[in-house]
Amino acid sequence: MSVTYQVQTFAAARELLGSPVSITLPRGAKARDLRQQLLVDFPALATLKDFAIARNEAYALPGEILEAGDELVIIPPVSGG
Amino acid sequence: MIDVRLSGDDLDLSTCYDFVQDPACGGIALFVGAIRNHNQGEEVTHLEFSSYDGMALKEMRKIAEAASEDYGLAKVALHHRKGELKIGDVAVIIAVSSPHRKAAFEGCAYVIDELKKHVPIWKKEFRADGTHWLNARP
Numbered sequence: 458m459s460v461t462y463q464v465q466t467f468a469a470a471r472e473l474l475g476s477p478v479s480i481t482l483p484r485g486a487k488a489r490d491l492r493q494q495l496l497v498d499f500p501a502l503a504t505l506k507d508f509a510i511a512r513n514e515a516y517a518l519p520g521e522i523l524e525a526g527d528e529l530v531i532i533p534p535v536s537g538g
Numbered sequence: 539m540i541d542v543r544l545s546g547d548d549l550d551l552s553t554c555y556d557f558v559q560d561p562a563c564g565g566i567a568l569f570v571g572a573i574r575n576h577n578q579g580e581e582v583t584h585l586e587f588s589s590y591d592g593m594a595l596k597e598m599r600k601i602a603e604a605a606s607e608d609y610g611l612a613k614v615a616l617h618h619r620k621g622e623l624k625i626g627d628v629a630v631i632i633a634v635s636s637p638h639r640k641a642a643f644e645g646c647a648y649v650i651d652e653l654k655k656h657v658p659i660w661k662k663e664f665r666a667d668g669t670h671w672l673n674a675r676p
Contacts, residue, residue, distance in 0.1 A: 505674055514592045533660065537661065
């Protein structure tokens with residue numbers, strides 16, 4: 458069984474990919490799996506210095522298990538202030 | 539007490555100052571971040587902030603809570619702009635109050651340092667040599 462997630466983008470990631478993007482992962486996939494699959498499906502992401510994954514409005518730890526309906530966002534390096 | 543805001547309108551220094559005033563506090567520290575006219579040797583004409591608002595407000599609150607706890611601050615106001623800004627416009631205001639000045643200075647510095655590291659707000663600079671999302675590329 459697999460789950461398709463909609464992943465939102467902002468700033469430099471939105472310019473590279475548009476928003477949102479769809480990613481399909483096996484059920485039980487973790488945040489680190491999402492990050493790896495994003496780099497496979499969208500190699501342009503590798504041109505960023507780095508990016509994090511946000512899950513439900515907080516930084517996701519690599520080992521966090523994703524659930525259907527999660528709000529997922531690619532977070533490029535931030536530059537507020 | 540904490541007041542965090544992400545605003546499309548001009549930020550107001552006296553709103554932040556008034557919020558943190560406290561009869562038990564002898565020290566108030568304020569930081570104002572403004573848009574400067576150059577970066578990395580290039581002239582900057584204006585810039586644009588993009589933000590993931592829901593998470594940005596949560597992260598701003600977490601930072602203010604950590605600062606209150608770690609530095610013993612009584613009150614923290616953290617206001618950030620979004621949208622398009624001109625040179626000289628105010629991007630961020632931080633106001634903190636504490637019984638003593640040292641904690642106020644250090645707590646205020648902590649808040650701006652952490653904001654720059656963690657809050658999902660992005661700055662796009664418009665310069666003579668093109669447009670750049672700051673920090674985005676290696």
